[in-house]
Amino acid sequence: MDRVIIINIAYIVSAALFIYGLKELSSPATARRGNFISSIGMLIAVIVTLLSKGIVEFQWILLGIVVGGIIGAFAARIVGMTAMPELVALFNGFGGLASLFVGWAALSGKGITTFSIVTIFLSILIGGVTFTGSVIAWGKLSGKLNGKPVLFTGQQIFNTFLMVAIVACGVLFALEPANLNYLYAIIALSFIFGIMFVIPIGGGDMPVVISLLNSYSGLAACAAGFAINNLLLIVAGSLVGASGIILTQIMCKAMNRSLSNVLFSGFGSPKQAKGEIEGTVKPITAEDAYYILEAASSVLIVPGYGMAVAQAQHVVKELQQLLEKNGAEVVYGVHPVAGRMPGHMNVLLAEADVSYDLLMEMDAVNPRMENFDVAIVIGANDVVNPAAREDESSPLYGMPIIDVDKARTVFVLKRSMASGFAGVENPLFFKENTRMLFGDAKESISQVIREFGD
């Protein structure tokens, strides 16, 4: 049989395994197997590609795979669960840069048509944007760069010029592919564009950016597939592209904002809240918290980014067990955009061995909120801000929130009275039924746990 046919049949098998693997990812019980199946698909694709006629030298491929494999395996092993968002961002960036190189290398191939120039242009552009965008996102998530949005006057105009320049270079490049200066210009401009794309976005909007970059890395692979005429790249790339877009949509919906609003508004910049908030803040001690919790028969825990920062997930789990031993029912209410990437809280709680059927989504906990004796808010702020429901002048207005203020008692664990990333005052802290437990989340919970011990 012809080698090309064998390769293509193997590619079909790979594509089917990717699809099946993604399907299995839709349930926590089968997800791990799904991921394994997907990796088998990748392995088949890699092995069978070695058979292709175009490959005459193997040493560089081998070298690349060994080096990349060691780096990847090492990074995946040592990274802590709290550092997961930035690691995903970084891997994403690598994928984007790889697609850029593949597109670039395709230029030296034979039979360059206008169509292939267009696809090469696209894979370089999307790959470049994915690369620098992901690196900036990585910097912001890991705290190496300031998480605040960077805004300057004329930003929109600058970005418009940038886009025009990219298109212009693309056209010139298509007319004269032999002139590599246009190619270099496109690469440079795509890098700048990736940076410009992520710097105006604040820390709390990162779940949207990460999902979008994830989508781009798929689209870059897809464009590279067009450039080198490889069907598997097109199929796998567009699967990933579609998945990223869906996640982006879910995240935007969870914040009741449009994608363009997230991308261009620099939401994280501090805003002046209108309207006076009535009521007083009522701080309590760990001892008081203990007495209330001891009497509670149903408790809701609402985690936020603060839990990740304080690495408090393990003590939270400990508290959950103590409460359960005390006869209380404990569930977790997880907001879709809590944390810095989609599903961030779920991963941290899974790390602490919290059973996933206790993790409930916003729509599942809100209807029964009145029945919770205590809602414990750990390092979450904007996602529990009742202003989103009540105050039309609030920038958060319209965002679906977890209605903890409707629970009988609310504990808010917080470092200080500073406002959330959106810079919006939170009336929750001033409500009649709210008690503030100030201090590091981990420290505060540990104190409560000690009270249980006494």
Place this chain on the structure above:
Amino acid sequence: MEIVFLAFILILAIFLGFELISKVPATLHTPLMSGSNAISGITLIGAMVSAGSGESQAATILGTAAVVLATVNVVGGYLVTDRMLGMFRKKKAGDK
């Protein structure tokens, strides 16, 4: 004709992707992201063809660099997803 054929595949794959992903619960969004991220490392096979083509030095250098990057993406992505998913467990009531 070939462009039409590729576009055909593209559209079908995108719709399939939408269908598959919209069924994934919020709990699994992070593993989904890192897992699909690993799949986007499929660009590795394109990189291998360039790195091994022996056509020009440029293609070899670019291809090899792309193989390294894409392999990091693939290996790291799958391993980290596996590690995460290994922690997602359902506990029986009364379990420690």
